[in-house]
Amino acid sequence: xxxxxxxxxxxxxxxxxxxxxxxxxxxxxxxxxxxxxxxxxxxxxxxxxxxxxxxxxxxxxxxxxxxxxxxxxxxxxxxxxxxxxxxxxxxxxxxxxxxxxxxxxxxxxxxxxxxxxxxxxxxxxxxxxxxxxxxxxxxxxxxxxxxxxxxxxxxxxxxxxxxxxxxxxxxxxxxxxxxxxxxxxxxxxxxxxxxxxxxxxxxxxxxxxxxxxxxxxxxxxxxxxxxxxxxxxxxxxxxxxxxxxxxxxxxxxxxxxxxxxxxxxxxxxxxxxxxxxxxxxxxxxxxxxxxxxxxxxxxxxxxxxxxxxxxxxxxxxxxxxxxxxxxxxxxxxxxxxxxxxxxxxxxxxxxxxxxxxxxxxxxxxxxxxxxxxxxxxxxxxxxxxxxxxxxxxxxxxxxxxxxxxxxxxxxxxxxxxxxxxxxxxxxxxxxxxxxxxxxxxxxxxxxxxxxxxxxxxxxxxxxxxxxxxxxxxxx
Numbered sequence: 001x002x003x004x005x006x007x008x009x010x011x012x013x014x015x016x017x018x019x020x021x022x023x024x025x026x027x028x029x030x031x032x033x034x035x036x037x038x039x040x041x042x043x044x045x046x047x048x049x050x051x052x053x054x055x056x057x058x059x060x061x062x063x064x065x066x067x068x069x070x071x072x073x074x075x076x077x078x079x080x081x082x083x084x085x086x087x088x089x090x091x092x093x094x095x096x097x098x099x100x101x102x103x104x105x106x107x108x109x110x111x112x113x114x115x116x117x118x119x120x121x122x123x124x125x126x127x128x129x130x131x132x133x134x135x136x137x138x139x140x141x142x143x144x145x146x147x148x149x150x151x152x153x154x155x156x157x158x159x160x161x162x163x164x165x166x167x168x169x170x171x172x173x174x175x176x177x178x179x180x181x182x183x184x185x186x187x188x189x190x191x192x193x194x195x196x197x198x199x200x201x202x203x204x205x206x207x208x209x210x211x212x213x214x215x216x217x218x219x220x221x222x223x224x225x226x227x228x229x230x231x232x233x234x235x236x237x238x239x240x241x242x243x244x245x246x247x248x249x250x251x252x253x254x255x256x257x258x259x260x261x262x263x264x265x266x267x268x269x270x271x272x273x274x275x276x277x278x279x280x281x282x283x284x285x286x287x288x289x290x291x292x293x294x295x296x297x298x299x300x301x302x303x304x305x306x307x308x309x310x311x312x313x314x315x316x317x318x319x320x321x322x323x324x325x326x327x328x329x330x331x332x333x334x335x336x337x338x339x340x341x342x343x344x345x346x347x348x349x350x351x352x353x354x355x356x357x358x359x360x361x362x363x364x365x366x367x368x369x370x371x372x373x374x375x376x377x378x379x380x381x382x383x384x385x386x387x388x389x390x391x392x393x394x395x396x397x398x399x400x401x402x403x404x405x406x407x408x409x410x411x412x413x414x415x416x417x418x419x420x421x422x423x424x425x426x427x428x429x430x431x432x433x434x435x436x437x438x439x440x441x442x443x444x445x446x447x448x449x450x451x452x453x454x455x456x457x458x459x460x461x462x463x464x465x466x467x468x469x470x471x472x473x474x475x
Contacts, residue, residue, distance in 0.1 A: 001112065001135060017049075019045060020110025021047075026109065030054055051107075073097065088125070120177040124174075143193040148205075152219070157245045255351060263351070266353075273356070291309065292308075322417045323443055325420070329354045334360065378432070378459055393412060394434065398436055408434070433445045437461070
């Protein structure tokens with residue numbers, strides 16, 4: 001048997017390639033839209049991907065199952081039939097390779113046996129997969145592919161349908177279903193490998209571990225959410241699992257609908273055009289794209305193209321999904337053609353296909369002042385005593401959980417992940433935007449400038465030690 005966890009660091013996401021080396025067949029679990037890496041790995045191991053399975057309808061990336069069908073219509077697609085008609089993958093219903101999975105279902109890929117568990121909570125249709133290597137002589141499973149149900153150190157958040165997709169009243173039902181699902185796997189053996197769908201950094205949970213895998217026995221002993229569920233106090237579990245979940249990026253709602261109805265076919269990957277200074281001049285005059293400025297935050301704020309959006313490279317998908325609409329044409333500020341290609345692939349994974357080209361930072365230096373804008377920045381510790389800021393509205397764009405640890409007196413809370421829908425509520429007065437380091441603040445500041453706001457300051461650095469911070473937890 002061959003097993004490989006394939007990580008996407010930008011999304012903190014794991015897909016799994018599981019192969020039967022005796023028959024050369026392989027199963028792929030929870031692939032991203034860009035299926036190229038999976039095909040390359042399979043080919044290098046002399047495996048052929050004959051089956052694709054999904055644990056659930058994903059909210060944080062475009063599923064690659066559709067792309068595998070486009071590539072090879074003979075591929076078997078193993079998708080959930082649980083949760084009711086609304087939670088089926090509509091795009092696959094009429095396909096010859098579609099295989100309905102329910103609690104108790106099983107299927108084989110070569111000599112590998114996959115048994116299906118219905119594990120709702122994160123979503124109503126969620127499945128987990130038990131894997132037995134019958135080709136190696138095993139007669140019981142050794143691994144649980146737990147998707148977004150059970151993570152290392154955490155359990156899947158049950159509030160995402162309500163918080164991201166706007167399905168009111170679903171989070172408590174989801175939490176109760178999650179409680180029951182965790183208890184249903186309580187008797188599985190300790191040695192089972194837990195292979196989750198995400199790791200630390202994902203918005204699909206609040207305290208995911210950075211270790212890529214675990215065992216069920218370890219999680220039973222040390223995973224606080226799991227332990228609370230097994231203690232049997234459902235109300236206490238609900239209170240814990242629903243409290244402190246991070247605000248999901250705005251694009252999550254669209255991903256859920258897209259993956260249910262059917263993704264747009266992924267076009268061929270072609271070389272991106274490198275824009276010259278004259279190209280930039282023509283594009284700005286036509287207002288034909290938004291610049292994705294990924295330079296260092298200080299460089300981006302001090303001089304950027306009119307209408308540019310700052311995107312932090314280490315939070316690339318989160319920022320792009322929070323600040324862009326899918327129909328917007330995007331021009332990338334990239335160090336090279338290869339750098340631009342990597343960004344384009346990351347954008348495609350979350351459904352942003354309209355990349356028109358890239359520009360290198362050196363070209364920006366050739367531009368005249370009429371094409372450039374700046375946003376003043378100040379050290380965050382000035383927020384505590386600079387009288388010149390007294391007439392400004394202070395906009396705190398951190399997560400709600402961060403704000404509970406302390407906030408600046410009089411500041412207004414507008415989490416960066418929800419700014420697309422809430423920015424019109426920000427007062428029409430001079431602004432200063434802050435977060436914890438300045439990255440999210442710079443993202444929001446440039447976003448607001450794109451909406452026509454002009455009098456904005458961006459605070460850089462930590463405010464943690466500033467004396468006037470007011471702790472809500474202690475009030």
